Every structure is written in C-alpha cells, then in structure tokens.
Amino acid sequence: MKSREFFKTITLESVLEHIETFPHMEKETVPLEICQDRVLADDIISDIDLPDFMRSTVDGYAVQASSTFGASEGTPALFKVVGGVEMGRPPNISVGPGEAVKIPTGGMLPHGCDSVVMVEHTQPLDQETIEVLKSCAPLQNVVEIGEDVAKGKKVLERGRRIRPSEVGLLAALGITTVPVFRQPTVAIISSGDEIVPVEVQPHLGQLRDVNGYTLMGMVKKAGGIPLYMGIVRDRFEDLFQYCQEALSRADIVVLSGGSSIGTRDFTIDVIQVFPDSQILAHGVSISPGKPTILARIGRKAFWGLPGHTVSAMITFLVMVSPLIEKMSGLLPRFRNTSYRIPAILSRNVASAMGRVDFIRVRLTRDGDRTYAHPILGKSGLIHTMVNADGLIKIDINSEGLDRGSEVEVIMF
Incomplete structure (x- = not known):
C-alpha cells in the first residue's frame, strides 16, 4: 500500500464549524434523582408560584410595619403577642395594629402582617408583651409570593447542563421526571501492533494501552458514555471489523494511533469503505495533534487521533469534547465551560x-x-x-x- 500524504491541513476553527453540522441526540426522560449533569431537552415552565405564601426570612415577630414606625431603643413600640406560627402549618391568626405573632425562619406570615421584626430587635416585657426597638419597613425580612419563581415563567432553558442548583429548582417545582437529551455513546479503539492490554507485562518494544483508559475518562468528563472496544492490530481487515462494530454500537468513534502518514495506517481506507462517508479533515493546523482525522459516516462522527498520549489528550480536549457537548444538546453559550x-x-x-x-x-x-x-x-x-x-x-x-x-x- 502506498504511503499516504496528508490532505491539506485545515484550521481549528474550520473543524469546530464542521462539529456544528452533527445532529444532537434524541430526547428521553430520566428520574429527577439521576438527572444531574445531563442536558435539558425542553424548556421548563413553572406551573406554581414559588413560594406560594409570604414567608419569613428570619426568626422574629410578624407585625404590621406601620405599627413600628418611629420605634427605637430610646422610644420602643409596645406589641401584644397574640400567638405563634408553627412550621409546615398555615397560621389561623389574624394580626391587627399593635399586635405581633412569633414566627420562625421560613414560617408563613399570618393574615394582616406585612413585615417581620428580627428577634434581636425586640425585648420581652412579659409572656404577652414585647418592645420593638427598631422600625421595620413593609416587606422587610419577607419573601413575597412568587418572588423566587413566578407562575408561568420559563425558569430553565432547553440546552443547558443540569447542575445541583437546577436539580433543587426542579424538586421545588415538584418535577419528578426530567426531559433530557440522550448521552452520546463514544466508542474507544486503540490501534497498533505495539499496544498490549494494561494487565499484560509488555515486552521490549511494546506499550500498555494508556490512551484507551485516558480517553474513556475524558469522554465521561465531557458528558458522554465511553464504550471501550479494545486494541486492534495494524491490519486493514481487523480495523474494518472493529470500526464496523463500533459504528453499530456508538454515536461517535474515536480511534487513537491511526491518523499518521505510514504504510500501516489504514484509517482513511477503512473510512472510505463505509457508505455515506465523508472525510472532513485529515490534518489540523494545531500542535500537538496535527495528524487528526475527522470524518462523517452517516449521522455519526469518526475521529482518528494521534497515538502519542499527550497529542491524543490535547486533541480530544480541544476538538472531541466540543463535539460531545454539541451532540449532547448543549447550546453554544453553555459549552466550553472549562475553568x-x-x-x-x-x-x-x-x-x-x-x-x-x-x-x-x-x-x-x-x-x-x-x-x-x-x-x-x-x-x-x-x-x-x-x-x-x-x-x-x-x-x-x-x-x-x-x-x-x-x-x-x-x-x-
């Protein structure tokens, strides 16, 4: 077989443009408890106000703010304590001018109240009377109805990754099943006659399969599901069979060690055997990672990465990870979130x-x-x-x- 010259190298920007042409995965639903790190497939519209009652942000006394105006340590305002709020229960008390109800943080304000005086700003005189030592503005220390989330509001946008904070919001809205994009499965193939399994003691001239395990970890970090296909020898027939199996089981195929010029590198020949295949890049103007292959086979992506571990990792980081994010359904503004x-x-x-x-x-x-x-x-x-x-x-x-x-x- 003749030595194959590189196609004309293309820029990294051109590769990233090609990535945008690949489709995202289909939608599925998953339970709330396992939706973290998945990508949301639908907008989430709140069907409730959150909270749906006026809630105190401090421990203190629920009052009418107007009754506290002018209060100070020198001239405190007197209030009659007419009851207390229990957590988890709506209060059955109505509060008038000069009256107060003891309330814990998170408690529901009784009818007639519009603010809460912090307990630190009060002084008890007896079991039924307190002094308020500081005036309180209307709605001070209070969360209003719908202040967190208003009913009918779009609270989460399709195409964003779900973090713990989003999980908490979904829980607050009572959503138990979450629409997400399916995670792309990424098949990992290591190639080379010199590569041996990690559990094998290599002879002189042999190397353990570092790339297979390194790339599986990078697939997970990018949001994909790794599928380790093993090690293939530098023979056309073997490589074709491995790639055929990988394409039948995965959305993306990553072959490490099959992108260089050389008589024993059959990657391009194998790709071209598959119907509806197109070589998008064979050579990218980056270093390390110049001898990188990107191809489209049907709706699936095929990568040929350099065999050297550092080159494979950096190429994966700057090109394969963005593809996984795109096919995972992430919108552009939510991608490339490396710190x-x-x-x-x-x-x-x-x-x-x-x-x-x-x-x-x-x-x-x-x-x-x-x-x-x-x-x-x-x-x-x-x-x-x-x-x-x-x-x-x-x-x-x-x-x-x-x-x-x-x-x-x-x-x-």
Missing part, C-alpha cells in the same frame, strides 16, 4: 506561525499573582500532563509569547 484563570507567563515560549500551539503549564502563586510555568516534553510523555494544571493557547498568527505576558490558562 479559565489569568496568569503571567514565567518564560519565553516560541511558536511557529500558521498553527495553533497548546502549551502545558503548571501554576504557582506568589503573593497576589499567578504564574504559568511551561512544561516542556515530547508528546508521548504522560507525566507532563500529570504535572500540568492546564494549557495556554498560542494563536495561529503568533511567533510565540514573551516572559511576563498575560495568558489565559485552560484548566483541566
């Missing part, structure tokens, strides 16, 4: 114009400043990723960054 922090570069970093460079960095603090220290090392050295806190990006038209430059660190 990013500003830092100062500790040394000069060279780059070549015409490509985007991703540099591994370690962070340190010195006083109120954060410094990013580049971690240099070959793309097959997994310890460089272990020691790194994140990446900095050097743009395609830059020849590098100078020491002292302000950079943005994409945290892992």
Whole structure:
C-alpha cells in the first residue's frame, strides 16, 4: 500500500464549524434523582408560584410595619403577642395594629402582617408583651409570593447542563421526571501492533494501552458514555471489523494511533469503505495533534487521533469534547465551560506561525499573582500532563509569547 500524504491541513476553527453540522441526540426522560449533569431537552415552565405564601426570612415577630414606625431603643413600640406560627402549618391568626405573632425562619406570615421584626430587635416585657426597638419597613425580612419563581415563567432553558442548583429548582417545582437529551455513546479503539492490554507485562518494544483508559475518562468528563472496544492490530481487515462494530454500537468513534502518514495506517481506507462517508479533515493546523482525522459516516462522527498520549489528550480536549457537548444538546453559550484563570507567563515560549500551539503549564502563586510555568516534553510523555494544571493557547498568527505576558490558562 502506498504511503499516504496528508490532505491539506485545515484550521481549528474550520473543524469546530464542521462539529456544528452533527445532529444532537434524541430526547428521553430520566428520574429527577439521576438527572444531574445531563442536558435539558425542553424548556421548563413553572406551573406554581414559588413560594406560594409570604414567608419569613428570619426568626422574629410578624407585625404590621406601620405599627413600628418611629420605634427605637430610646422610644420602643409596645406589641401584644397574640400567638405563634408553627412550621409546615398555615397560621389561623389574624394580626391587627399593635399586635405581633412569633414566627420562625421560613414560617408563613399570618393574615394582616406585612413585615417581620428580627428577634434581636425586640425585648420581652412579659409572656404577652414585647418592645420593638427598631422600625421595620413593609416587606422587610419577607419573601413575597412568587418572588423566587413566578407562575408561568420559563425558569430553565432547553440546552443547558443540569447542575445541583437546577436539580433543587426542579424538586421545588415538584418535577419528578426530567426531559433530557440522550448521552452520546463514544466508542474507544486503540490501534497498533505495539499496544498490549494494561494487565499484560509488555515486552521490549511494546506499550500498555494508556490512551484507551485516558480517553474513556475524558469522554465521561465531557458528558458522554465511553464504550471501550479494545486494541486492534495494524491490519486493514481487523480495523474494518472493529470500526464496523463500533459504528453499530456508538454515536461517535474515536480511534487513537491511526491518523499518521505510514504504510500501516489504514484509517482513511477503512473510512472510505463505509457508505455515506465523508472525510472532513485529515490534518489540523494545531500542535500537538496535527495528524487528526475527522470524518462523517452517516449521522455519526469518526475521529482518528494521534497515538502519542499527550497529542491524543490535547486533541480530544480541544476538538472531541466540543463535539460531545454539541451532540449532547448543549447550546453554544453553555459549552466550553472549562475553568479559565489569568496568569503571567514565567518564560519565553516560541511558536511557529500558521498553527495553533497548546502549551502545558503548571501554576504557582506568589503573593497576589499567578504564574504559568511551561512544561516542556515530547508528546508521548504522560507525566507532563500529570504535572500540568492546564494549557495556554498560542494563536495561529503568533511567533510565540514573551516572559511576563498575560495568558489565559485552560484548566483541566
């Protein structure tokens, strides 16, 4: 078989544009207790006011605010205590001018009250009388009906990831089953005659399957379901069978080690055997990760990633993760949510114009400043990723960054 030349490399931006053409997953419903980290498939409209009663935000006394006007420590206002509010029960008391009802935090205001005096601003005289030492404005220390969520309001938007706070809101609205997009299943295939299972003692010239397990973890973090297909040898027939099985079981296929130029790399040939296949990229102007393949096979995505672990991880982070997020149903403004922090570069970093460079960095603090220290090392050295806190990006038209430059660190 002839050695295959790269197709003309395309930019990272072009790859991300291709990603937008892939469809999102279909909708399903899941129980509330397992909906966290899923992507909402429908808008959520509240059918209730939350709260649906006026509620105290403090321990104190429910009163009519007008009865407290002018009260101070020097001239306290006197109130008759006419009862107390029990949690979880509507009060059967009506309060008039100069009257007060003892109320706990979260308690429902009795009829006739419009504010709550904090207990710290009162002084008991006897069991039925208190002094109020500070005036209280209407609605002070009170949550109004519908102040949190109004009936008929859209409270959650389709296409956002569900966090614990959203789970709590759904619970408050009494929603027990949640419409979400199905998580994309991502098949992971490791290729190479030199790759052996992790439980095997490798001989000289062999390597354990680091990429398979690393990429499975990255799939989970991106919101997909990993499907480990195992190790395939560098033979066309074997690779075709593995890819055929993976495409039948998954929405995305990720093959590591099958993207370089070489007589034993059959990835492009295998892709082209499948009907309705299209090579979208064979070579991307980034480093590390230039020999990356992206193809469409029917409605499914096929990635060929470099075999070197660092290259595979960085390529996955900047290209495959965005695809998983897109196919998971995330709207663009809810994607790319990696934590990013500003830092100062500790040394000069060279780059070549015409490509985007991703540099591994370690962070340190010195006083109120954060410094990013580049971690240099070959793309097959997994310890460089272990020691790194994140990446900095050097743009395609830059020849590098100078020491002292302000950079943005994409945290892992």
